[in-house]
Amino acid sequence: MQDQKLAKQLMKKSKTARYERFGHLLSLSALLLIMAIVLGIIIFIATKGLSTFFRDNISFKDFFTGVIWNPGTKTPSGQQAVGALPMIVGSFLVTILAAIVSTPFAIGTAVYMTEISPKRGAKILQPVTELLVGIPSVVYGFIGLSVVVPFVRNTFGGSGFGILSGTFVLFVMILPTIVSMTVDSLKAVPKYYRQASLALGATKWQTIWKVVLRAATPGILTAIVFGMARAFGEALAVQMVIGNAALMPHNLVSPASTLTSVLTAGMGNTVMGSLQNDALWSLALVLLIMSLLFNLMVHFIGRRGAFKK
Amino acid sequence: MLNTKNKSDRFIYHFNPEETEITMQTKNLEVYYGKSLAMHNADIQFQKNTITALIGPSGSGKSTYLRSLNRMNDDIATVKGQILYQGVDINQPKIDVYEVRRRIGMVFQRPNPFAKSIYGNITFALERRGVHDKRVLDEVVEKTLKQAAVWDQVKDNLHKSAQSLSGGQAQRVCIARALAVEPDVLLLDEPASALDPVSTQQLEQTLRELKKDYTIIIVTHNMQQAARLSDYTVFFNLGEAIEYNKTRKIFTRPKIELTDDYVSGNFG
Amino acid sequence: MNRTQKQSQIAILLLRLIAALVVLILAFLIGYIFITGLPNVSWKFLTSPAKAFTAGGGIGVQLFNSIYLLILAMIISLPIALGASIYLSEYAKDNWFTSMIRTAIEILSSLPSVVVGLFGFLLFVVQFNYGFSIISGALTLTIFNLPLLTRNIEESLASVSDDQRQGGLGLGLSKYETIVHIVVPAALPGIISGVILCSGRVFGEAAALIYTAGQSAPALNFGDWNPFNIDSPLSPLRPAETLAVHIWKINSEGIMPDLTQVSSGSAAVLVLAILIFNLSARYIGRKIFEKMTSMN
Numbered sequence: 104m105q106d107q108k109l110a111k112q113l114m115k116k117s118k119t120a121r122y123e124r125f126g127h128l129l130s131l132s133a134l135l136l137i138m139a140i141v142l143g144i145i146i147f148i149a150t151k152g153l154s155t156f157f158r159d160n161i162s163f164k165d166f167f168t169g170v171i172w173n174p175g176t177k178t179p180s181g182q183q184a185v186g187a188l189p190m191i192v193g194s195f196l197v198t199i200l201a202a203i204v205s206t207p208f209a210i211g212t213a214v215y216m217t218e219i220s221p222k223r224g225a226k227i228l229q230p231v232t233e234l235l236v237g238i239p240s241v242v243y244g245f246i247g248l249s250v251v252v253p254f255v256r257n258t259f260g261g262s263g264f265g266i267l268s269g270t271f272v273l274f275v276m277i278l279p280t281i282v283s284m285t286v287d288s289l290k291a292v293p294k295y296y297r298q299a300s301l302a303l304g305a306t307k308w309q310t311i312w313k314v315v316l317r318a319a320t321p322g323i324l325t326a327i328v329f330g331m332a333r334a335f336g337e338a339l340a341v342q343m344v345i346g347n348a349a350l351m352p353h354n355l356v357s358p359a360s361t362l363t364s365v366l367t368a369g370m371g372n373t374v375m376g377s378l379q380n381d382a383l384w385s386l387a388l389v390l391l392i393m394s395l396l397f398n399l400m401v402h403f404i405g406r407r408g409a410f411k412k
Numbered sequence: 413m414l415n416t417k418n419k420s421d422r423f424i425y426h427f428n429p430e431e432t433e434i435t436m437q438t439k440n441l442e443v444y445y446g447k448s449l450a451m452h453n454a455d456i457q458f459q460k461n462t463i464t465a466l467i468g469p470s471g472s473g474k475s476t477y478l479r480s481l482n483r484m485n486d487d488i489a490t491v492k493g494q495i496l497y498q499g500v501d502i503n504q505p506k507i508d509v510y511e512v513r514r515r516i517g518m519v520f521q522r523p524n525p526f527a528k529s530i531y532g533n534i535t536f537a538l539e540r541r542g543v544h545d546k547r548v549l550d551e552v553v554e555k556t557l558k559q560a561a562v563w564d565q566v567k568d569n570l571h572k573s574a575q576s577l578s579g580g581q582a583q584r585v586c587i588a589r590a591l592a593v594e595p596d597v598l599l600l601d602e603p604a605s606a607l608d609p610v611s612t613q614q615l616e617q618t619l620r621e622l623k624k625d626y627t628i629i630i631v632t633h634n635m636q637q638a639a640r641l642s643d644y645t646v647f648f649n650l651g652e653a654i655e656y657n658k659t660r661k662i663f664t665r666p667k668i669e670l671t672d673d674y675v676s677g678n679f680g
Numbered sequence: 681m682n683r684t685q686k687q688s689q690i691a692i693l694l695l696r697l698i699a700a701l702v703v704l705i706l707a708f709l710i711g712y713i714f715i716t717g718l719p720n721v722s723w724k725f726l727t728s729p730a731k732a733f734t735a736g737g738g739i740g741v742q743l744f745n746s747i748y749l750l751i752l753a754m755i756i757s758l759p760i761a762l763g764a765s766i767y768l769s770e771y772a773k774d775n776w777f778t779s780m781i782r783t784a785i786e787i788l789s790s791l792p793s794v795v796v797g798l799f800g801f802l803l804f805v806v807q808f809n810y811g812f813s814i815i816s817g818a819l820t821l822t823i824f825n826l827p828l829l830t831r832n833i834e835e836s837l838a839s840v841s842d843d844q845r846q847g848g849l850g851l852g853l854s855k856y857e858t859i860v861h862i863v864v865p866a867a868l869p870g871i872i873s874g875v876i877l878c879s880g881r882v883f884g885e886a887a888a889l890i891y892t893a894g895q896s897a898p899a900l901n902f903g904d905w906n907p908f909n910i911d912s913p914l915s916p917l918r919p920a921e922t923l924a925v926h927i928w929k930i931n932s933e934g935i936m937p938d939l940t941q942v943s944s945g946s947a948a949v950l951v952l953a954i955l956i957f958n959l960s961a962r963y964i965g966r967k968i969f970e971k972m973t974s975m976n
């Protein structure tokens with residue numbers, strides 16, 4: 104009898120159990136909301152971006168290989184003028200050039216911070232990189248406009264607007280990203296790697312070059328890909344200095360454009376549902392797909408990484 | 413009383429339920445972490461108003477066993493078998509685990525006061541259960557702190573942060589906190605291991621006092637402590653209860669050689 | 681000295697130069713912004729409305745818009761990020777569902793902000809018909825803010841000792857009560873410093889806003905705080921150019937004669953605000969560290 108009464112008491116669902124259910128569901132729904140947003144972004148932009156091809160019947164070939172961008176009009180040869188190649192090339196050019204310039208600086212800084220002077224690294228360079236990350240992109244754009252563009256104009260001639268100015272601005276913008284992630288991966292290399300190398304009589308530089316950097320390569324690659332992703336997706340800073348001419352870039356100092364710059368400049372001037380507008384959404388879709396690809400690359404490199412936490 | 417010798421290499425004392433009041437008991441308990449079996453063969457009964465010590469080498473499954481008793485292993489491990497609390501199997505899905513844990517309280521190895529005042533630490537669980545009457549709460553605070561023998565030391569700064577207390581005081585406040593929700597079993601996992609010898613002595617004295625009202629099960633690495641403090645002792649090894657008997661017998665005339673080796677300090 | 685040692689020394693010298701150069705770049709950036717910008721910043725500049733065609737315009741409305749949007753975005757994103765991070769750090773099991781969610785959050789955090797802005801434009805401005813407005817902007821900033829804020833809060837929660845959780849559970853409290861009443865308060869300093877860091881990022885964001893909060897800042901009637909009136913500062917349906925958007929806008933198509941002064945002044949104010957966010961987050965972070973190390 105006694106037992107039965109107790110059993111009943113113990114089996115009654117308490118208020119606490121209801122709290123738990125509530126809290127569990129509440130936090131899960133917050134998470135699912137984020138999940139839904141991500142799916143929403145992908146679906147919305149994919150739908151809009153694909154309508155150029157499936158509703159306006161533009162061929163993929165015209166879009167990806169055409170070099171004349173003036174949606175709604177025809178090219179001299181009679182095709183729709185929706186050639187996105189100039190912007191795609193522009194985006195890739197600034198991204199790759201910025202990465203090429205940034206990488207040695209970033210690795211050098213990171214090596215200095217971890218291998219040569221960790222004290223000064225932590226005291227000065229760490230805050231410096233954090234501050235650099237924090238500076239808003241419009242400020243980079245503003246400085247690009249008032250310092251870099253005139254500099255390029257005076258040195259190389261032309262208007263100063265173009266791929267080169269874009270590269271300069273992006274170089275500074277992605278530098279801190281690459282530095283801080285490279286620092287993390289250098290720090291993850293176990294101490295005894297260095298000790299063993301030095302004990303074998305290698306110089307400090309040989310140790311850094313042959314042992315530390317080699318061991319940290321996957322991490323450094325991830326850092327570079329992250330930097331490139333940031334460069335590829337950066338909109339306003341680039342748009343302010345690149346000149347915004349949807350033309351194939353002939354050289355580094357002629358006005359050009361990127362996917363993001365055409366998007367930001369054009370979206371406000373088109374009517375939803377028109378071909379002009381749809382074509383812009385296709386550019387956004389390319390941007391989205393590239394962002395997903397960068398993510399995939401990070402995963403791919405990360406999986407082969409040596410010292411993952 | 414009937415004594416059973418399960419296997420020649422294990423000895424588990426059994427009470428006669430007609431004569432003794434059994435508060436808790438485990439039957440065919442098996443605990444798995446993932447797929448690996450961490451604990452089994454521990455059909456042990458705990459007599460009301462006694463102190464039972466769980467001893468054994470590191471990794472022998474003492475904590476695993478203890479944490480199963482109030483379902484604290486729910487999220488970490490798979491627990492099979494029966495855990496009887498006053499005759500009711502509490503290892504069933506239908507059982508409300510929060511009510512179980514209220515009745516079977518737990519004190520941990522490292523003192524873990526919350527970032528609240530001493531008063532707030534003790535009243536917290538009650539308030540969560542809807543008790544807000546200041547008079548009732550005041551009474552509970554005083555009563556439990558007295559039971560935990562720390563009232564005199566803290567009564568003048570009840571609103572000071574509990575995290576600023578010394579280890580020994582903090583551990584007593586944690587005991588008081590556990591007592592506040594009126595459990596009748598108290599599980600303690602090496603509660604004195606972070607304390608100095610004086611605090612340890614005081615804590616033992618407190619537990620002896622508490623025995624009058626509670627059934628106490630305590631894990632300890634300290635052989636003297638088990639001998640001084642407990643009425644019954646379980647010796648664990650490699651995830652099994654090897655010997656369970658009156659503490660006096662375990663420490664003077666153990667029935668199993670392994671137990672003898674362990675308590676006399678020449679283990680392995 | 682042999683060749684390899686010489687090589688080593690040269691290489692290390694080179695590394696020092698590179699590091700110095702990076703410091704110089706930041707010094708130049710900050711120096712340039714403040715030296716050209718701060719002389720243009722006055723109380724009048726900070727409080728008066730912008731002018732499109734004549735000199736002497738200020739950034740009062742833009743500054744207000746930035747702050748208002750930031751606060752709204754934080755109010756909306758904080759509970760969501762808190763819920764999501766609680767789930768991730770306290771409930772999530774190590775399974776495919778969790779790793780899928782984590783991947784989704786990673787994707788969101790690496791999405792270009794212009795893409796987030798375009799999504800906000802499609803959903804809030806067009807679909808929900810909120811137009812270019814505070815509310816569209818705040819919701820878009822929320823999406824922009826969620827992944828990083830969630831990650832920051834999750835890290836703060838994870839840094840709370842497991843003993844605290846055990847303590848709560850051992851008293852017969854639910855996991856949820858333990859989290860809300862014990863773990864979150866214990867993680868609060870870390871959460872606050874994460875919120876401040878994210879605030880800096882949100883405050884400086886422009887690309888996500890140009891097609892959501894809009895690029896115009898109609899004059900506000902600072903005597904009317906009824907959110908239902910369209911020229912009230914609090915009205916959620918009015919367009920609201922922020923400081924960051926303003927800098928972009930006037931540099932792209934501004935025609936006022938004092939364009940340079942206005943934009944350098946605006947940039948200085950923006951960077952100063954970010955600097956304050958950054959330093960206070962650091963300060964709070966250090967305080968927590970001191971508190972934690974002094975505890976044991």
Ligand SMILES: Nc1ncnc2c1ncn2[C@@H]1O[C@H](COP(=O)(O)OP(=O)(O)OP(=O)(O)O)[C@@H](O)[C@H]1O
Pocket residue numbers: 445450468469470471472473474475476477488
């Ligand atoms: N959370 C866990 N996950 C996986 N295995 C665990 C976990 N906790 C304990 N174990 C394993 O279960 C076994 C028993 O551990 P348990 O903590 O119960 O031992 P113990 O007797 O309390 O040891 P100690 O005296 O060191 O506290 C050990 O082999 C341990 O490695």
Ligand SMILES: [Mg+2]
Pocket residue numbers: 474475476601631
């Ligand atoms: Mg243990």
